[in-house]
Amino acid sequence: MQAAESQPPAAMIPIDTNTRDGLLERLERGPVICAEGYLFEFERRGYLQAGAFVPEVVLEHPQLVAQLHREFVHAGSDVVEAFTYYAHREKLRLIEKEHLLETMNRDALAIAKEVAEESGTLFAGNICNTNVFLADGEARQAVRKMFDEQGGWAADAGVDFVIGETFSWGEEALIGLEAIKAADLPAVITLAIHQEPDTREGWTPEEACKRLEDAGADVVGLNCIRGPRTMLPLLERVRATVGGHVAALPVPYRTHVEQPTFQSLRDPEYDVFPQGRPFPTALDPFTCNRYELADFAAAAYALGIRYLGLCCGAAPHHIRSIAEALGRTPAASRYTADMSKHAFLGTDERVPTEYRDYARKL
Numbered sequence: 001m002q003a004a005e006s007q008p009p010a011a012m013i014p015i016d017t018n019t020r021d022g023l024l025e026r027l028e029r030g031p032v033i034c035a036e037g038y039l040f041e042f043e044r045r046g047y048l049q050a051g052a053f054v055p056e057v058v059l060e061h062p063q064l065v066a067q068l069h070r071e072f073v074h075a076g077s078d079v080v081e082a083f084t085y086y087a088h089r090e091k092l093r094l095i096e097k098e099h100l101l102e103t104m105n106r107d108a109l110a111i112a113k114e115v116a117e118e119s120g121t122l123f124a125g126n127i128c129n130t131n132v133f134l135a136d137g138e139a140r141q142a143v144r145k146m147f148d149e150q151g152g153w154a155a156d157a158g159v160d161f162v163i164g165e166t167f168s169w170g171e172e173a174l175i176g177l178e179a180i181k182a183a184d185l186p187a188v189i190t191l192a193i194h195q196e197p198d199t200r201e202g203w204t205p206e207e208a209c210k211r212l213e214d215a216g217a218d219v220v221g222l223n224c225i226r227g228p229r230t231m232l233p234l235l236e237r238v239r240a241t242v243g244g245h246v247a248a249l250p251v252p253y254r255t256h257v258e259q260p261t262f263q264s265l266r267d268p269e270y271d272v273f274p275q276g277r278p279f280p281t282a283l284d285p286f287t288c289n290r291y292e293l294a295d296f297a298a299a300a301y302a303l304g305i306r307y308l309g310l311c312c313g314a315a316p317h318h319i320r321s322i323a324e325a326l327g328r329t330p331a332a333s334r335y336t337a338d339m340s341k342h343a344f345l346g347t348d349e350r351v352p353t354e355y356r357d358y359a360r361k362l
């Protein structure tokens, strides 16, 4: 849809955040789309190192982070998620840059807020797996402290809600939820389910999601690790077990029953990987096409799942397909494929017959 010439472009129209609908109001109306996967996309673009996977790009190239937020919004994301994934104390300790922790978080939040405000989308904070959780008192306390400091910075920035994501321990997810609720913010909590189809303490995904819902999570579900095909059956069980809203954000890779996670995928065409497996830098041949991802979104929505998106590996054209599958026409739909005028495959009568005939030989 084109704005009339006399109107300012959408990005210039000030949004009244006081009257803007929040996450829950939007979910009551219909789907909410959330693009995740910033680590992988910046790695692919050459601005972030695979391995430690720390979002230093927030400090080194803030304009690129704002640009990627804008690309995902243009493609249909309703949420701008601050790029604070792995910007936590343990990761920064590992790369000996703990002194950058607060600036990295506050800057990431400010960048996301700017894009959310200019586009009228939701502004989300983010906490994630700490990689230090163990089921003992000391670890529980350390994890809670990490969540409290990141949750506090998110609350200071005025987020609409906080996403707690990629937890493979159900209990760690519960601690994250407690921290978000202590900051008095809505919480979307999503679990990462590896090859064993349970959390690391052995809770089924539906049991873990039910516990999170009972503890006050506003949206519960699954993200990352599994592709559409191996996440959907688990989502079906989650949807049947919890009463509230469910989230589904798979990785856009063709995982299957024998290799249900993107870490477990093996490539029959090539096996000389420096890291011994395609994950995380050689997953390209497993990428789902945009139509498969649209099919996933439609299937998940038909199950009654309303908070939908993608995680590691997601690119804007995937998000556009998901948005369109849910009946949306984001700005990027202006450029959705129309093959009718293709030089050979086109159906338009202005495409010369000789060229259309030659299409058989392409």
Ligand SMILES: [Zn+2]
Binding pocket: 037, 223, 224, 225, 251, 311, 312
């Ligand atoms: Zn992911």
